[in-house]
Amino acid sequence: MTSTSGADRTNVIVFFTDQQRWDATGAHGAPRDLTPNFDRMAAEGVHVYNSFTCQPVCAPSRASLQTGRYPAQVGCFRNNIPLPEDTPTLADRFNEAGYDTGYIGKWHLGDTDTAGPVRPEQRGGYRDWLASNLLEFTSDAYETTLYDGDGRARELPGYRADALTDAAVDYISRERDAPFLLFLSFLEPHHQNQRDDYPAPEGYAERYAGTWTPGDLAALGGNSAEHLGGYLGMVKRLDECLGRVLAALNEQGLAENTVVLFTSDHGCHFKTRNAEYKRSCHDASIRVPTVLRGPGLDTGRPLQRLVSHIDLPPTLLDAAGLKVPEEMDGRSLLPLVRREADDRPDDVLVQISEAELGRALRTPRWKYGVVAPDADAWDTPAADRYVDAYLYDLHDDPHELHNLIADPACAETAAAVLDPLRKRLAQRLAETGEYPVIEPAR
Template sequence: MADTADGRGTAGTTGREGSGRGGRHPNVVVFFTDQQRWDTTGVHGNPLGLTPNFDRMAAEGVHVANSFTCQPVCAPSRASLQTGRYPAQTGVYRNNIPLPEDAPTLAHHFAAAGYDTGYIGKWHLADTDVAGPVRPEQRGGYRDWLAANLLEFTSDAYETTLYDADGRAHDLAGYRADALTDAAIDYATRERRNPFFLFLSYLEPHHQNQRDDYPAPEGYGERYAGGWTPGDLAALGGNAAEHLGGYYGMVRRLDECLGRLLAALEEHGLAEDTVVLYTSDHGCHFKTRNSEYKRSCHDASIRVPTALRGPGLGTGRPITRLVNHIDLPPTLLDAAGLPVPADMHGRSLLPLVRGAPDDRPDDVLVQVSESEVGRALRTPRWKYGVVAPHADGWDDPAADEYVETYLYDLETDPDELRNLVADPGAREALPPLRRRLVERLAETGEHPVIRPAPASAP
């Protein structure tokens, strides 16, 4: 992986003392998948044995058992993971909006502490018409680069083209996820004087756009075809029967890639000094909630697998509180012994990891765009969603007025099949949820009016 023109941090510097051995800051790796449902993992009840490496990581490290994206669309979610801010606040509230070039990102924060910073894989935060090389000023501050803005359009299952820091194309051999993993292992295990921060961004298990297919490694789709089907897909159908085998096969290969990366860290003596985060940008509802795969407030779109391991994270205790993507950037900085910027909306999970008293709310805010201008509140029991009736999901990042549109009782209806928003029996649940959503929106600078659902609502 080549370096960009601005070079590396000062030779020999490692920043301030961190939590790694010898006072050195630990390395940090983000293992980032695309469009992966939480219930593809064994720890969440999937019976097919797809994720033994993730399951072991969750059991031995920190399993974030209730993890949610703050926006179920690729670019907005990615912008939030880079900045620790909600999509409507970064300006990247939908796809085809580049991350502002002056936006402070994780790469900037780690580089300022003396880290080498590397990005491999799918970026999706550059100019709308860029499917290949990304201009240096649009790389979010990453110094080492092997990526494509829209990897789904520069690659296929066994054809992968990525671009280095000089804009040169590299055709990588093998299955796409394997090729990215090989590059990541090379980056993580090379000789260096500084700690490193690596963001490894896969396309799997996202569909292959140009033919709307889920191309698993050869033989893997057949292995899982006709297998276990989650309750929402069994009830609603969509195109899950056609694609679930391939999707599961992609998840299985991702887990094998995770195993290879973790094994390489062990082999090179890096495991005890490396924080690893596994998460995904959003889920997949297989064309059951709208005409494609995400962009809805349902758990199939917003709930994702998340786990951490590394120094200080080997607790074997899950975090059961609801966690939002915006909590992950401050967690990574905190785990590396670095300060968390005040403008990040989220809060580090380390107090929860350490069992310290913590007054954070047990709910998450979700912003929805493109399909609608919506907002949702997810609590342990309820999914409460509002939609702006006069706003355009493509042109409007937010609205002054929303109408109650969704209410699901997740205790009795975990698959979100019965919308109770107009049910007289659920009427008492609405006012406190409405007030809480208004409070959460105010935290992000939004002050809308939320109107009750009309009596004829579905």
């Protein structure tokens, strides 16, 4: 399948942020001046209101977005495992359809000993390349080094998110005969690893310090008091960058035939659930902001059904009029967007690694999580035995402050709901080829 002209075909842009909580958007309760461009997309397009990562850590979540499969099934069940070179990716599918495919920013799916350049065979099929494997280690807020298709270092001026946006606007503005897929992958609002801080553009941290605190952080604290201003300042700049990308599409006359997906790889709990920022089953880790706009997607209706990252790659293919491969674990969202009859479940499966080896089921009301108490969470992709560890009633406890499994006074309530949740989790695991024993907590 090839194309000689991209004028009447659908382009696709993925605007991908790193470690952004779902509620760090005005559409989800943050200050309304924080994300006006995201909020406008949500109001005019398809706001995926309940959107969840498959795995709340960088490389696994990225593997799922590139493949439409669960991270443990791809093999990337934790960081420092490269995406297998023979794994079909989103770029491969678009390449086959005659698209130009470009990647800009953070990759995090290459060789574990390489922070900067990525070998061509590890670039997931993307043909136009300006990226770093671990952007957090080859850049700082105002020092950005990316590597081009020949592996040469390129120093980009200005604030890091602005530098990536400059490159994206350049890519969008090029003359071409084919439609394009552009994956634009930021580091913001991820912390700067070397210093464990959140470097916003100059003056932005001060603008948002002390202005607003999500409910879980107000109750649990962590290091949010120190870092939330910088974090929100980074989110603000990302939204300004989103506005620039959308404006570039308008200026080039491409807005009407370009699908834009905004999403993030995982959230950020500010060291309230473990010793770092993610890798837990809580919504602060797994729930992310997601919105779609473009041909067939400008409905202005929110999508309330629970959606997993594995559903986004087939959605992009479907929206571009391309076939969705059977091996993808997810399903296109377009039937839901069109309000067609659909039998998909209203729950999502989440895989956990590194901090603990676990699995979680998120339903509209319940958060149920299990852990493998005897497993090495770094070297083990899955376990034969899990034990109940988390149960939250999200209707009564939306900030997940009261773990019912850990409270003897709630044993009767927990017992009434745990059995069907265990059975449902076992069903979801079986769909991925896992058949563990799930035991009650002692």
